[in-house]
Structures are given as C-alpha cells and as structure tokens.
Amino acid sequence: MTTLTLDQTKAEAFAGRMLDILNSGAIAVMTSIGHRTGLFDTMAELPPSTSQQIADAVGLNERYVREWLGAMVTGGFVEHNPAKNTYYLPLEHAAFLTRASSPDNIAAFSQYIPLLGTVEDQIIDCFYKGGGVPYSAFKRFHEVMAEDSGQTVVAALNNHILPLIPRLIEALEEGINVLDVGCGSGRAITKMAKEFPNSRFTGYDFSEEAIAIAQTEVQHLGLANIRFQVKDAATLDEVEKYDFIATFDAIHDQAKPDVVLRGIAQALRPDGVYLMQDIRASSYVGGNLNHPIGPLLYTISCMHCMTVSLAAGGMGLGTMWGQEKALEMLEDAGFTSVEIKQLAHDFQNNYYIVRKN
Ligand SMILES: C[S@@+](CC[C@H](N)C(=O)[O-])C[C@H]1O[C@@H](n2cnc3c(N)ncnc32)[C@H](O)[C@@H]1O
Known part of the structure; x- marks a missing residue:
C-alpha cells in the first residue's frame, strides 16, 4: 500500500491560483457589463470623475455604477483617487476596452462568459x-x-x-x-x-x-x-x-x-x-x-x-x-x-x- 503525502507548497500555489480564478471570472462578467452599458466607452472620454458624474454621463443608476467601479478599481482596470473620490480609465486600458478601439476591443469577447452562464x-x-x-x-x-x-x-x-x-x-x-x-x-x-x-x-x-x-x-x-x-x-x-x-x-x-x-x-x-x-x-x-x-x-x-x-x-x-x-x-x-x-x-x-x- 502506498501512502500519499500532500505537497504543501503545490497545494498552496493551487489555492492561490483558485483565488485568482474567482477574481478573474468575476471581472470577466463586470467587463461584459462595462462593454454592454457603454461605461468603458464613456469613461474613455472623461477626465477623473466621481461615480455620480460617470453615471450621469452614461445615463445609468449611480449605486450600480459605484459597485461596478469597485470591481474595476480592485481589478486594476480603473484608477481611483480616494482623496477626491474620482475614477479614471487610463488610455492604455481604454485601448482594449472600447468600441473606438475595435478591432482590439477585448471587452467585447468577455460577453461569452455570462452568455455561457x-x-x-x-x-x-x-x-x-x-x-x-x-x-x-x-x-x-x-x-x-x-x-x-x-x-x-x-x-x-x-x-x-x-x-x-x-x-x-x-x-x-x-x-x-x-x-x-x-x-x-x-x-x-x-x-x-x-x-x-x-x-x-x-x-x-x-x-x-x-x-x-x-x-x-x-x-x-x-x-x-x-x-x-x-x-x-x-x-x-x-x-x-x-x-x-x-x-x-x-x-x-x-x-x-x-x-x-x-x-x-x-x-x-x-x-x-x-x-x-x-x-x-x-x-x-x-x-x-x-x-x-x-x-x-x-x-x-x-x-x-x-x-x-x-x-x-x-x-x-x-x-x-x-x-x-x-x-x-x-x-x-x-x-x-x-x-x-x-x-x-x-x-x-x-x-x-x-x-x-
Ligand atoms: C460560430 S457562428 C459563425 C457565424 C459567422 N460565420 C461569423 O463569423 O460571424 C456559426 C454559424 O453557423 C450557423 N450554423 C450552425 N449549424 C448550421 C447549419 N446546419 N446550417 C446552417 N448554418 C448553421 C449558426 O447559426 C451560426 O451563425
């Protein structure tokens, strides 16, 4: 009979990867929402703005936009200035997230994830x-x-x-x-x-x-x-x-x-x-x-x-x-x-x- 021993380092590395997967999967869904609602398109045109200014510019509900921005900031898509409470989509990210950036708009492909769901x-x-x-x-x-x-x-x-x-x-x-x-x-x-x-x-x-x-x-x-x-x-x-x-x-x-x-x-x-x-x-x-x-x-x-x-x-x-x-x-x-x-x-x-x- 063989005894199986757990490789602790391998197990911890995999647990870390699982957390990355949960975060990335969640961000994929939020990316699809950013694409479909036009949030990325509008933010690409805005200077650093509050969640209310962004919501008004796109014509969306501020509470939802603020929660979405939370995912986008912690996911590294959007830059946040806590002192001014503003949010900014940098040009380098907009280059892969907006309709204007097509055919390089990777956000459009993120729609497959919620679609399959x-x-x-x-x-x-x-x-x-x-x-x-x-x-x-x-x-x-x-x-x-x-x-x-x-x-x-x-x-x-x-x-x-x-x-x-x-x-x-x-x-x-x-x-x-x-x-x-x-x-x-x-x-x-x-x-x-x-x-x-x-x-x-x-x-x-x-x-x-x-x-x-x-x-x-x-x-x-x-x-x-x-x-x-x-x-x-x-x-x-x-x-x-x-x-x-x-x-x-x-x-x-x-x-x-x-x-x-x-x-x-x-x-x-x-x-x-x-x-x-x-x-x-x-x-x-x-x-x-x-x-x-x-x-x-x-x-x-x-x-x-x-x-x-x-x-x-x-x-x-x-x-x-x-x-x-x-x-x-x-x-x-x-x-x-x-x-x-x-x-x-x-x-x-x-x-x-x-x-x-
Ligand atoms: C992955 S989509 C590609 C669509 C299109 N060529 C494009 O690039 O956007 C595959 C297409 O094949 C069509 N399709 C699948 N089975 C088919 C069949 N038996 N006869 C005709 N069309 C079919 C689907 O309706 C779908 O539009």
Whole structure:
C-alpha cells in the first residue's frame, strides 16, 4: 500500500491560483457589463470623475455604477483617487476596452462568459443525460458572435484575409460567384458585396434571426448583388456553382460537418477555392497544453459549439476539433490540396486554403 503525502507548497500555489480564478471570472462578467452599458466607452472620454458624474454621463443608476467601479478599481482596470473620490480609465486600458478601439476591443469577447452562464442548468442536465442545448437557447449568441467576427474577420477582410488567396481580389473585382456557409448576421459577405459590385454573393445560415439581421442590413445598404437564405448547410445541393466559398468559424459546430464539407466540395467549381477559417488547435488535449486560450475554448466548446451539434443529434466535434481532424475531414470530403495559413491579428484561427485540384 502506498501512502500519499500532500505537497504543501503545490497545494498552496493551487489555492492561490483558485483565488485568482474567482477574481478573474468575476471581472470577466463586470467587463461584459462595462462593454454592454457603454461605461468603458464613456469613461474613455472623461477626465477623473466621481461615480455620480460617470453615471450621469452614461445615463445609468449611480449605486450600480459605484459597485461596478469597485470591481474595476480592485481589478486594476480603473484608477481611483480616494482623496477626491474620482475614477479614471487610463488610455492604455481604454485601448482594449472600447468600441473606438475595435478591432482590439477585448471587452467585447468577455460577453461569452455570462452568455455561457445562461445555459449552465441545461448543460448540467446534459452531463447526466447526454444530448445537447440547441442554438435557440442562446439568446444573445448572434449579437455577440457578430461583434466577435466583426473584429477578427470583417475588419481584416480586405487587407489580410482575402490576400491570403493569390489573385482572389482581382477575380472578385472582375466578377465571380461567392458563397458564405454559416454566414451568421452576414457582416463579412455583405462587406465583400459592397466592395466588389461585379461579383454575386450568397449567404446561408439556418438561423432565421441571423438571416433577418443580414437581410435588413442589405436592404439598408441597397445592395443588389447579394442574397441571403435560411438554409441548413447539410442540405447544400448546388453543383460547381461557386468560384469562392468561405466558412468563417462555421464548420466545427455543425451537426453534420462531414456532409457540409462534401456539399461545399460539390458546390465549388473545379478551379474554385474554399477558405475555411477555423480554430487553431491540436485535436489532442496533450497538444494544447501551451495554447494561449485553451481553457476558454474548451469551455466555449462544452457550453456552446459541442452542445449545439449534439442537440441536433450531430457529431459534436467541438471547438477544439483541431488541425489533424480538420485535415482528415477535408480529405474525406474530396479536397486534394490544403494550405494552412495564419494571420498575426488572429492567433485563434487557422486559415485553410482548400482546393479540389
Ligand atoms: C460560430 S457562428 C459563425 C457565424 C459567422 N460565420 C461569423 O463569423 O460571424 C456559426 C454559424 O453557423 C450557423 N450554423 C450552425 N449549424 C448550421 C447549419 N446546419 N446550417 C446552417 N448554418 C448553421 C449558426 O447559426 C451560426 O451563425
């Protein structure tokens, strides 16, 4: 029989880390509130101010703002002058917390933490019974996702993402057929439609809510070269129709990603190109030990990407399906050439440039 002895130093270090985690988790929720209420945006414009001045400037209740400021001061976001009872958001912090700082607004991503919390009860049920929590249970998902990809995809489209594919911009200028599968609120493809009037754009998503947002925006812009359709990506039945197909963060949470990839291969012209932006990770947890946001992505997977797929009776690949699995599935779908590219602004994703020939 072996006797287990407790390494006291290791135990105390872990207890300290647990306290850090509690503080960081709490600050993440308060960061989301600061983003959603506009507190960060307004504070970035204000000199050192009292809680009442800040609350008045944003149009919020002072008591709540003061308690929020307590979290922000003790969390090291906001500077406090106890003698004058003022609060100040330094420029160096505002640079990652305001809408004006986009695409560097990290506060927008903090919204995922409370968003996931809204389905905790249902997820715990799934731990016992299996199954999943459907997309429809995530009330603010499309809004938060649009802000997320607004920074990682839309802002980088012209200068970084499209140039990854040689001669694509020239082809878009001349006029080609483009499809965005799982387009969400359609911001990326709408931007392309605006930028390249000679090309024709189609966006599919199975969310009526997301497609309605996309259609409203297109009507507002008066664009005639783009159409959106509520469509399950597993029912793609077009043949060699598109010169360029893109999926932005839209394969790993599919119920039937294998069927979707085969549909994309079929819908692509023989000389066409498929761009799959998807999470950069290993398919094996042991390969993700140094992943900069491994815990965050496995959590988002468990509480969103994996579960929405399982809810539809799907494969439940999960956010961290990884490069090895992605390459295997692309080959199985009939693609013969895959290049993996990475972009400095987006450490979270790989850009798979995929062809049939
Ligand atoms: C992570 S979001 C990405 C959305 C968008 N591409 C973006 O970057 O903002 C995944 C999208 O895939 C859509 N989706 C998931 N399963 C789908 C399916 N079977 N058919 C069509 N769309 C689907 C979801 O509604 C969601 O909009």
